[in-house]
Amino acid sequence: MLKIENLTKIYDNGFKALDNVSLEIPDGQFVAIIGLSGSGKSTLLRCINRLIDPTEGRIIWNGIDITAATDDELRLIRRRIGMIFQQFNLVKRASVLTNVMSGRLGYLNPVYALFNYFPSKERDRAMKALTRVGIPEKARNRASALSGGQQQRVGIARALMQEPEMMLADEPVASLDPATSHSVMKYLELLNKEDGLTVLCSLHFLSLARAYSDRVIALKDGRIEYDGPPSDIDDDRFRQIYGEEAVEVEIH
Amino acid sequence: MTQANPSSPAPSRSRAALRRTLILIAVAIVLVIFAYGWQVTEINLERPQEPVRQTNVTNALRELLSPNVLTQDYATLAVSIPFQIDCPEGFETPPVTPPADGTPYIAVEPACASSSETVTLTGYNFASNVLARVTWIDGDEQRRIRQVDGQDNFTIGLNGTFSVSIEVPRIRGSAGELHALEVQQAVPSGVPRFTDTTREVLDKMVETIFLALIATAISILPSAILSFFAAHNLMRAVRMSLGNLLVMFTLLPLGFLVGGVLLSEVGGFVLRLASGQGGGVETTGLSLLVLGAAVAARRMPTSTLSFEARLRSAAMTLIGAVIVVALIGLIGGLGLLAGRTFTEGIPGVLGNFVGSLGRLIELSLPFIGGAIGAFALTNVGTALTIDALKTISPAVSRVIGGALGGLGGAIVLGMSATVGMSAAWLGLLTPVVAAIMGGAILPLLFRRVVMHGRRSTQSDRLLMSALGWIGTIAVFAFTFVQLNVFRAMVEGTLPPNDVALALPGLNISTYVLTAMGIGLVLGAVGGAIAGTRAAFPVGSVLYSMTRTILNGLRAIEPLIMGLVFVIWVGIGPFAGVLALTLHSIASLGKLYSEQIENIDTGPIEALESTGANRLQTIMYAVVPQIIPPYIAFTMYRWDINVRMSTIIGFVGGGGVGFLLQQQINLLRYRDAGVAVLAIAIVVSILDYASAAIRERYV
Ligand SMILES: Nc1ncnc2c1ncn2[C@@H]1O[C@H](COP(=O)(O)OP(=O)(O)OP(=O)(O)O)[C@@H](O)[C@H]1O
Ligand SMILES: [Mg+2]
Numbered sequence: 001m002l003k004i005e006n007l008t009k010i011y012d013n014g015f016k017a018l019d020n021v022s023l024e025i026p027d028g029q030f031v032a033i034i035g036l037s038g039s040g041k042s043t044l045l046r047c048i049n050r051l052i053d054p055t056e057g058r059i060i061w062n063g064i065d066i067t068a069a070t071d072d073e074l075r076l077i078r079r080r081i082g083m084i085f086q087q088f089n090l091v092k093r094a095s096v097l098t099n100v101m102s103g104r105l106g107y108l109n110p111v112y113a114l115f116n117y118f119p120s121k122e123r124d125r126a127m128k129a130l131t132r133v134g135i136p137e138k139a140r141n142r143a144s145a146l147s148g149g150q151q152q153r154v155g156i157a158r159a160l161m162q163e164p165e166m167m168l169a170d171e172p173v174a175s176l177d178p179a180t181s182h183s184v185m186k187y188l189e190l191l192n193k194e195d196g197l198t199v200l201c202s203l204h205f206l207s208l209a210r211a212y213s214d215r216v217i218a219l220k221d222g223r224i225e226y227d228g229p230p231s232d233i234d235d236d237r238f239r240q241i242y243g244e245e246a247v248e249v250e251i252h
Numbered sequence: 253m254t255q256a257n258p259s260s261p262a263p264s265r266s267r268a269a270l271r272r273t274l275i276l277i278a279v280a281i282v283l284v285i286f287a288y289g290w291q292v293t294e295i296n297l298e299r300p301q302e303p304v305r306q307t308n309v310t311n312a313l314r315e316l317l318s319p320n321v322l323t324q325d326y327a328t329l330a331v332s333i334p335f336q337i338d339c340p341e342g343f344e345t346p347p348v349t350p351p352a353d354g355t356p357y358i359a360v361e362p363a364c365a366s367s368s369e370t371v372t373l374t375g376y377n378f379a380s381n382v383l384a385r386v387t388w389i390d391g392d393e394q395r396r397i398r399q400v401d402g403q404d405n406f407t408i409g410l411n412g413t414f415s416v417s418i419e420v421p422r423i424r425g426s427a428g429e430l431h432a433l434e435v436q437q438a439v440p441s442g443v444p445r446f447t448d449t450t451r452e453v454l455d456k457m458v459e460t461i462f463l464a465l466i467a468t469a470i471s472i473l474p475s476a477i478l479s480f481f482a483a484h485n486l487m488r489a490v491r492m493s494l495g496n497l498l499v500m501f502t503l504l505p506l507g508f509l510v511g512g513v514l515l516s517e518v519g520g521f522v523l524r525l526a527s528g529q530g531g532g533v534e535t536t537g538l539s540l541l542v543l544g545a546a547v548a549a550r551r552m553p554t555s556t557l558s559f560e561a562r563l564r565s566a567a568m569t570l571i572g573a574v575i576v577v578a579l580i581g582l583i584g585g586l587g588l589l590a591g592r593t594f595t596e597g598i599p600g601v602l603g604n605f606v607g608s609l610g611r612l613i614e615l616s617l618p619f620i621g622g623a624i625g626a627f628a629l630t631n632v633g634t635a636l637t638i639d640a641l642k643t644i645s646p647a648v649s650r651v652i653g654g655a656l657g658g659l660g661g662a663i664v665l666g667m668s669a670t671v672g673m674s675a676a677w678l679g680l681l682t683p684v685v686a687a688i689m690g691g692a693i694l695p696l697l698f699r700r701v702v703m704h705g706r707r708s709t710q711s712d713r714l715l716m717s718a719l720g721w722i723g724t725i726a727v728f729a730f731t732f733v734q735l736n737v738f739r740a741m742v743e744g745t746l747p748p749n750d751v752a753l754a755l756p757g758l759n760i761s762t763y764v765l766t767a768m769g770i771g772l773v774l775g776a777v778g779g780a781i782a783g784t785r786a787a788f789p790v791g792s793v794l795y796s797m798t799r800t801i802l803n804g805l806r807a808i809e810p811l812i813m814g815l816v817f818v819i820w821v822g823i824g825p826f827a828g829v830l831a832l833t834l835h836s837i838a839s840l841g842k843l844y845s846e847q848i849e850n851i852d853t854g855p856i857e858a859l860e861s862t863g864a865n866r867l868q869t870i871m872y873a874v875v876p877q878i879i880p881p882y883i884a885f886t887m888y889r890w891d892i893n894v895r896m897s898t899i900i901g902f903v904g905g906g907g908v909g910f911l912l913q914q915q916i917n918l919l920r921y922r923d924a925g926v927a928v929l930a931i932a933i934v935v936s937i938l939d940y941a942s943a944a945i946r947e948r949y950v
Pocket of ligand 2: 041043170171
């Protein structure tokens with residue numbers, strides 16, 4: 001269970017990106033976070049694993065207060081929360097395998113890093129993760145040599161190395177074409193259904209949210225505008241979230 | 253920017269006029285600056301016109317452009333012809349028949365003459381364009397050089413023939429004798445070879461290139477490490493609670509002292525063993541220790557954060573510190589052993605190198621032990637106090653903050669005052685450091701008392717910055733006056749080195765004690781206001797310090813550094829290596845850090861989100877991105893170092909520059925030309941190579 005209480009984020013320049021957001025997300029839910037650009041989706045997701053330090057409020061996950069964790073505690077929490085990104089955030093010059101294995105660093109002795117050493121068991125685990133996302137044959141390639149969809153799958157494989165209980169996905173398909181978007185979303189769905197991962201996924205297209213999520217949270221100017229099942233979003237609600245002139249587009 | 257209003261053209265026209273006037277004024281100012289510069293640099297169009305200077309420069313250039321690179325052996329070829337002094341009756345010049353084999357021959361016309369008369373000497377089949385001279389051989393076989401056109405030597409024409417006028421010498425009692433005329437020509441024989449100058453220059457050029465190579469190589473690691481501290485994007489986010497920082501800071505000197513004594517003993521012990529001064533028992537112990545290290549390294553990761561786990565990991569840290577020092581000692585000892593074992597040939601060269609490294613480790617063991625001790629103790633201290641510091645009440649946090657802050661402040665200012673005692677102007681360091689501390693206090697007070705944690709407005713920020721400046725200036729002035737820095741700076745004197753407080757192993761002078769007192773007050777006040785839970789921007793402080801040091805070092809020219817190092821280690825390439833290394837560290841540190849600042853931060857974010865720690869994030873998200881530019885900039889630096897090492901010899905730093913300077917001072921421009929040529933060749937090859945390599949990587 002993830003519990004967010006009165007979360008507020010004010011950036012150094014004084015901009016209030018999140019305004020008193022409170023949420024409860026039970027384990028195993030697939031939550032889509034939607035909202036206009038600048039509404040605070042990324043800020044919310046990054047506050048959860050404290051890539052951004054919230055200004056006020058608490059985030060409690062399975063009884064642990066993430067907002068109060070020290071650096072050491074935070075690392076232990078983070079390694080159970082996977083994250084994937086719009087820009088994939090792979091090390092482009094490194095091999096796919098190294099990129100995937102680097103998802104496991106939180107479990108490994110930091111001294112290993114000095115010698116660029118990974119135990120062979122982690123290699124096997126990485127190959128398994130790559131097999132799971134369907135690109136084991138790319139293990140030796142440079143990450144930069146992969147297509148966008150393949151890179152995002154490497155990103156998912158890297159997160160899988162953490163054996164996460166929750167997955168944060170910040171616009172994971174915004175840089176991909178519709179068909180590839182669906183294939184990446186299907187992997188997230190799989191993780192949610194098969195492994196029981198809680199998934200928090202910010203999306204630009206409501207149609208994707210409708211297709212994959214159990215619940216939609218809409219943000220507007222840092223506040224929750226809507227929180228409920230995707231099926232309940234009608235035209236009125238849609239215009240509330242996205243503004244009067246918006247038209248819903250389908251993505252197939 | 254304001255926008256022009258289209259409905260009223262007048263203001264826009266006047267604005268255009270204003271613009272034009274401003275441009276005119278700017279042009280005029282630039283012109284004045286330029287004219288002044290012209291005068292300051294004493295640009296003079298008349299002096300280059302003076303004939304003496306023109307001749308001098310032409311000669312110097314001609315010699316520089318005729319470098320004394322090659323030389324050759326010469327064989328002397330001599331052809332002679334008889335000559336009758338005072339023509340007898342009916343003398344006829346005997347006809348000269350050219351030899352059939354085409355060897356050189358000469359003819360004289362007339363073949364008899366009296367003293368002071370002029371005869372014409374012609375020659376054929378000589379080597380063309382080569383110097384020759386004419387010798388007169390009299391009846392007693394006495395030889396005299398006969399000048400041609402007032403010169404001893406003359407040049408034989410392009411077709412190998414010549415025709416010169418010779419005056420018959422006036423020799424007492426030579427009347428009627430039969431003399432001879434001989435033409436000698438030095439003919440190049442064998443293949444051309446390098447002159448001694450060339451050999452010397454080549455020798456020195458090798459020294460130059462290696463000087464640059466070694467300086468560059470040594471500087472890579474320190475500058476790579478420093479570059480991380482000088483990278484804003486990595487350091488900005490590094491914050492630490494003031495409590496933890498102060499605990500670390502008070503433990504740091506303690507750890508350094510203890511480590512310097514105890515750990516360096518361990519290292520020294522292992523070093524002596526490994527260098528061959530130990531028996532079988534010790535060697536076995538050593539192997540066990542290494543084995544233990546391997547085992548310990550495997551069991552280190554922790555997954556819980558209970559106090560016992562922290563205690564265990566603290567113990568591990570201490571054991572780890574001992575093991576690391578022992579390993580360093582082991583490496584040093586093996587190096588020394590190798591240095592003593594191999595002394596001949598190529599293994600000898602390697603042995604000398606490894607032996608020096610071993611000696612370096614031996615010499616720096618107290619420092620290494622101190623650093624590792626400080627690291628271990630601060631780590632342990634932080635781990636054991638972190639939970640306690642988190643749970644204390646605000647009041648207690650202030651008391652502890654005040655106490656630790658006072659201690660830390662006293663240590664900081666005590667250290668800077670100790671540095672300040674070594675030279676008059678270094679005395680400025682203490683007031684500056686005190687001022688930085690003082691500048692933080694008033695804004696902090698404002699934030700705590702007036703703002704009460706509310707969000708800062710524009711005017712708040714202005715006010716705080718004003719308060720900061722007031723505090724900075726006030727504390728600077730106070731410290732400056734208290735420590736008498738001004739007098740020291742004017743008179744160049746050092747503060748008295750009295751003993752105001754004697755601690756075991758440490759005597760503190762009045763001067764240092766005063767500084768410590770100021771630090772105590774500032775630190776205590778600041779710590780008490782902030783409390784131990786305030787986040788202290790350690791990263792930004794380290795960043796500014798590193799940048800300041802790097803910038804300062806870079807501002808000192810390597811030639812000047814060379815001068816100082818020559819005083820220290822004597823004339824020779826070693827001084828040059830040290831000077832170039834120091835400058836390269838500063839310059840590469842800056843260049844490297846700019847590369848770090850340019851990296852894609854996405855992977856860093858991604859790895860942080862997986863729970864990787866800072867070291868792992870750097871190794872896997874930063875290092876792969878910076879390796880190519882680091883290679884490129886290292887090449888670039890080597891290129892610069894070769895250029896610099898060619899002139900570092902001017903101040904005695906070794907390399908070809910020393911030779912060049914001597915040759916120029918002795919006005920031997922043809923020899924200097926060789927050095928200049930060698931430098932030009934090496935520099936352009938390297939220029940090309942480094943550009944090619946950089947192109948591949950950037
Ligand atoms: N580091 C920062 N400093 C100041 N303001 C920021 C910072 N990061 C984001 N913001 C602002 O906070 C607001 C919310 O940003 P956020 O990235 O969370 O939006 P988003 O919903 O993810 O938008 P998008 O769909 O474009 O990714 C934006 O107005 C943005 O300009
Ligand atoms: Mg976003």
